[in-house]
Amino acid sequence: MDLEVYDNTEQAPAEWLDLIKQVLNFAGDYIDLPQNTEMSVTLMDNEEIHQINKEYRGVDKPTDVISFAIEEEDPTEVPIILPDDEEFEIPKNIGDIMVSIDKVKEQAEYLGHSKERELGFLVVHGFLHLNGYDHMRAEDEQEMFGLQREILEAYGLKR
Numbered sequence: 001m002d003l004e005v006y007d008n009t010e011q012a013p014a015e016w017l018d019l020i021k022q023v024l025n026f027a028g029d030y031i032d033l034p035q036n037t038e039m040s041v042t043l044m045d046n047e048e049i050h051q052i053n054k055e056y057r058g059v060d061k062p063t064d065v066i067s068f069a070i071e072e073e074d075p076t077e078v079p080i081i082l083p084d085d086e087e088f089e090i091p092k093n094i095g096d097i098m099v100s101i102d103k104v105k106e107q108a109e110y111l112g113h114s115k116e117r118e119l120g121f122l123v124v125h126g127f128l129h130l131n132g133y134d135h136m137r138a139e140d141e142q143e144m145f146g147l148q149r150e151i152l153e154a155y156g157l158k159r
Contacts, residue, residue, distance in 0.1 A: 001024065001025050001028045001033060001035065001037045001038070001039070002036070002037070002038040002039075002091060003020075003021055003024055003025065003038075003039055003040070003041070004039075004040040004041075005017050005020050005021060005040070005041045005042075005043070006040065006041070006042040006043065007042075007043045008042055008043060008044045008045075008048060009043055009044060009045050009101055011101065012043050012101055015116075016043070016101075016115075016116070016119055019116055019119060019120060020041050020119070020123050022155075023120045023123060023124060023151075023152075023155055023157065024039075024041070024123055024124070024127055026151070026154075026155050027124050027127050027128075027151045027155075028127075030150075030151050030154065031131060031147075033094075033131070034092060036091040036092065037091065037092050037093075037094055038091045038092065038093040038094070039093065039094045039095055039096065039097070039127075039130060040096045040097070041096070041097045041098075041099065041123060041126075042096065042097070042098050042099070043099055043100075043101050044098060044099070044100060044101070045100060045101065045102050046062035046100050046102040046103065047062070048100075049062050049063060049064075049066065049098055049099075049100040049103075050062040050063075052066060052098060053066060056068075062100055062102070062103065063100065063103070064099065064100055064103035064104070064107060064122055065097060065098065065099050065100070065103075065122040065123070065125055065126045066097070066098045066126070067095060067096070067097050067098075067126040067127075067129035067130050068095050068096045068097075068098075069094065069095040069129065069130050069132075070093050070094060070095045070096075094130040094131060095130045097123060097126035097127065097130065098126075099119070099122050099123060099126070101119075103122075104118045104119050104122065105118075111159075113159050116157065117152075117157045117158070117159065120152055120155065120157040121148070121152060121157070124148050124151050124152060125148055128144055128147060128148055133147065
């Protein structure tokens, strides 16, 4: 997977950046994503994620994770036309995840587990949203949270 990780806070430990890459590549393999899948993760503070949450979701408070899935087909977009004799595979960009490192720390302390476990939980949660999983209905929640738990435990990030 082509994964870009940005630290807008410039305070996240290097181990966290590595963990994000490793756990998301593991999750991508776990759900059989194509290798040419692209996405990004941006770490930010509560103030920055609060502004994004307010602007895009209409919620006037900071949150822990926000996922922005990229729409597959846009009828107004001009298609890319490639020559028939060329072999070229266009990467699939699934979107962007934003995570508050302030919330990672707060929630890890509140829940009594490591910050790394909380960070892994949040990025996998956002990742699953980018891949079409949701938890609006009870049966969807059971499926998504079950898969999330499987991925985290298989990776080794247990509560």
